[in-house]
Amino acid sequence: MMNTVQEMEKKDCTGCKLCESICPVHAVYFSEDPEGFWYPEVKKEACIQCGKCVKCCPSLHHELRSRGMNPEVYAVWTKDDEIRLGSTSGGVFYELGKWFIGQGGVVAGCRYTSDWRGAEHVLAEDMAGLRQIMGSKYFQSDTSGIYRQVREAADGRRPVLFAGTPCQVNAMRTYLGKDYPNVYFMDFICRSINSPKAFKAYIDELEETYQSRVVRVRLKDKTRGWQSLASHVWFENGQESLHDRNDDFWIRGFIFHDLYTRESCYHCRYRRLPRVAADISTGDFWGISGQEEEDMRKGISVLLLNTEKGKKLFSEVSDRFVYERHTVPEVIEGNPALIKSPVRTAKQDQFYRMLESHPFSWSVNRCIHKNLFGKGVSGIKSIARTAIKKANRLQGISIGKFVYYNFLSGKVVRKGGWVLPYKNAVLDLDKTARIYLDKGNLEVGINKLKGSRAETHVRLDSGAVWYCRNGCHLFYNTVLEIKQNAVLDSGFFSANGGSVIIVDKKITFGEDVMIGRNVMIYDSDFHQLRDENGVPVNDAKEVIIEDHVWLTSNIVVLKGAAIGRDSLITSETVITKNVPEHCIVAGKAAGRVIKDQVNWNRALIRETNSWFWQD
Secondary structure, three states: OOOOHHHOOOOOOOOOOHHHHHOOOOOEEEEEOOOOOEEEEEOOOOOOOOOHHHHHOHHHHOOOOOOOOOOEEEEEEEOOHHHHHHOOOOOHHHHHHHHHHHOOOEEEEEEEOOOOOOEEEEEEOOHHHHHHOOOOOOOOOEOOOHHHHHHHHHHOOOOEEEEEOHHHHHHHHHHHOOOOOOEEEEEEOOOOOEOHHHHHHHHHHHHHHHOOOEEEEEEEEOOOOHHHOEEEEEEOOOOEEEEOOOOOHHHHHHHOOOOOEOHHHHHOOOOOOOOOOOOEEEEEOOOOOOOOHHHHHHOOEEEEEOOHHHHHHHHHHHHHEEEEEEOHHHHHHHOHHHOOOOOOOHHHHHHHHHHOOOOHHHHHHHHOOOOHHHHOHHHHHHHHHHHHHHHHOOOOEOHHHHHHHHHHOOOEEEOOOOEEEEOOEEEEEOOOOEEEEOOOOEEEEEOOOOOOOOOEEEEEOOOOEEEEOOOEEEEOOOEEEEOOOOEEEEOOEEEOOOOEEEEOOEEEEOOOEEEOOOOEEEOOOOOOOEOOOOOEOOOOOOEEEOOOOEEOOOOEEOOOOEEOOOOEEOOOOEEOOOEOOOEEEEOOOOOEEEEEOOOOOHHHHHHHOOOOOOO
8 A cells, every 4th residue: 555655656646746735744845857857755754644645646546537528629819919929829828817817816827947947837916927927838847836826816716727737737626625716727738748857958958059048938939930839049149049840859859759758648647538627728729721821820729618617718708819619520630639648669768868978959869760751752652662562462452442541541640550451341431530550550351261251340430549559450350440539549459350349438458469259348338328317327438458468259348447467368258347467367247366477478379379370
């Protein structure tokens, strides 16, 4: 049993510092790890073992429940062009903050520290303070002290707007402990929290290059337009550094490679709809179409009204904006971070090792590999010819489907690997659905019996997303369906004949999941039941199957179940609850652990039954 927050794993700690503020004897403090992120430690001599830090931690003992509704979605920008150009998107935060200050209230947000190397949460009580907390910071903000300040303002009945990352917003709600009618919460579509140590190294190198002290920083500067993602830095000697997404090392390392991301962001619990804690969510409306060129240059915000309270707030300030109604799938198209976490790779560890003895830009550059498609049209054609020749050597591949899904369809976004649809494959993808293939081959319809007409079905409804991180093997006669706005997030897995996977909310597969014959995996009852007041009583619940799990045959996995890594589920078992790691589970009802501390090996199975596997 965990006694203090010092014992928690890094993947669980968001660095919100709620435990520091909640401790009655000030025994909790934070220190930096080698990557520059802060984590809690406890002064043993001061700790009274009350357990309050553990009980109040949102990551440990609070089941996340959406407080709001399916959001109303708008594209928004302020009518004030000066504010719009000075904001990082459409000026939503500034206009909302201005309204609160005009009502005698305060706005809690993030500003740079005086040396421009860090960020901190503060209360803005006037327009000068509001201007300091405008704009993106792109690295972690220190929230020490802000909790008490917000509660004092709330208890004083002042209107309060708290703005932060989704995890910071949930931490503040937890700290306040009740719903204040005068406190509003605003989060943003968060890609990840970056390392303050990495940002400091970035600024240090710039100061050395320009031989002058930094006096101002603006990330996502619009001098070259909203979509340039430019970083603009001013120096005491009058010089300026302005580099966009293609040549600024901070942006390249973050946006394209996630080199300095906090560990908890790879396991984020807040990427969901409806939102967990915020009345309003905002961000850049990346991917929006049909807008004027001038508006695309100046910037457009996306606004999600998550609660009735949020809708009421927007009605108070809507006359300050140009706005139009949109849909959630349109937002996800350009903002996958709304529901998708970044992927951890070995590059993160490589970056920090290099940073110990090399400049920031050198460390980033060594971790970045040029995209294959950076070679232009001729390079794409060459790759296509090679891939098609290779596909021709794979008997049974539908060349027409191969060319369409790999080169012509916008429904498949490939970073690497190929979609290999066999002739018996039926793919039904809505125009708003997306398959994101990071690497490995996504093979649909393999191992079909000669002469058989058995098909393999893959269907994605509107807004459905499949993050296929390492390819998969879907055998003949399998069915995979992802319902409207649902998400399948998978490492490599194989699904044998007769298996059915249907996603209504979210299903997550770890790496190397083996699904035998006639296995059914559902995250929903698929028939909505309601009580006498019309409130749903059987909502969908996420299913999680961790790394290296083997579901043998004729197994049913139902909503809300989580199966721990390295486990094996025997035939005819129904899984309705959590299964621990390294277990064999058997039982026709809910299953029971019959043996623990076991393992299995796909390679050994493949070698022993080589007649069964056909690469």
